[in-house]
Amino acid sequence: MERGSKVNDNVLLTFVIRSQSPVFTPQEDLQSNATTTDINDTISSGSPTQSIDQLSVTESDVLRTLKSLDPDKALGPDEIPGRILKVTANQIAPSLTRLFNKSLQVGVVPDEWKLANVVPVFKKGEKDRVENYRPISLLCIVSKLLERCILNHLRFYLQNIINHCQHGFTPRKSCTTQLIQVIDTIGKLLDQREQIDVVYLDMSKAFDKLNHTKMIDKLCSFGFNCGLLSWFQSYLCHRRQKALTTR
Numbered sequence: 001m002e003r004g005s006k007v008n009d010n011v012l013l014t015f016v017i018r019s020q021s022p023v024f025t026p027q028e029d030l031q032s033n034a035t036t037t038d039i040n041d042t043i044s045s046g047s048p049t050q051s052i053d054q055l056s057v058t059e060s061d062v063l064r065t066l067k068s069l070d071p072d073k074a075l076g077p078d079e080i081p082g083r084i085l086k087v088t089a090n091q092i093a094p095s096l097t098r099l100f101n102k103s104l105q106v107g108v109v110p111d112e113w114k115l116a117n118v119v120p121v122f123k124k125g126e127k128d129r130v131e132n133y134r135p136i137s138l139l140c141i142v143s144k145l146l147e148r149c150i151l152n153h154l155r156f157y158l159q160n161i162i163n164h165c166q167h168g169f170t171p172r173k174s175c176t177t178q179l180i181q182v183i184d185t186i187g188k189l190l191d192q193r194e195q196i197d198v199v200y201l202d203m204s205k206a207f208d209k210l211n212h213t214k215m216i217d218k219l220c221s222f223g224f225n226c227g228l229l230s231w232f233q234s235y236l237c238h239r240r241q242k243a244l245t246t247r
Helices: 009-019 027-033 036-045 059-067 082-087 089-106 141-158 175-191 212-221 226-236
Strands: 115-122 133-138 240-243
Touching: 059 082, 059 089, 059 141, 082 089, 082 141, 089 141, 089 226, 212 226
Parallel strands: 115 240
Antiparallel strands: 115 133
């Protein structure tokens, strides 16, 4: 949607109703299906020999992430601009480091960081049809800084566990590398006069349909212990969102 443009009232009402539908798994479901006993059982049967119980970030981690911020990034519900965070990186890095580590130690994500502003962004077609808009969730930039720090730490641990055939969300891999590998495989089979059967699948709104209980179980099998799993459970539970009409 263009800045300041208006959305048809009927379209807006439908969008708001859809955007308020539950996306994240309720906490009761996570707690009842991923108890400490289940977690320990899953870890003991998992293949990784290493485990991750507690994670902490350093001041240099936070400072580096702050300085890599896009100063024009859209504001989240806390309305703290990325430009301010980047300019004051050296001054606020120590305090943010203590705050981030406290969150990881107690396994709790602050409720303020679980609120998202949902903005309808026009894609194409007729502007009075709700399906021609896609929702964009704008989160607090500070919470995204913590997410980035955690990702940077876990990426090195997980890169040897994730199946080598996965190209999405993997460093130095993309749709291009996946296509190259597929074409190479097909070419070799054709040279050997072998039969080739290819099935393409696409799941609509895959992120919305992700089963968080199964995701927690998967993290257990990867060697994540109770301390860090508590943080991920807190991150996924009781997410809130509000729809905005302009951007």
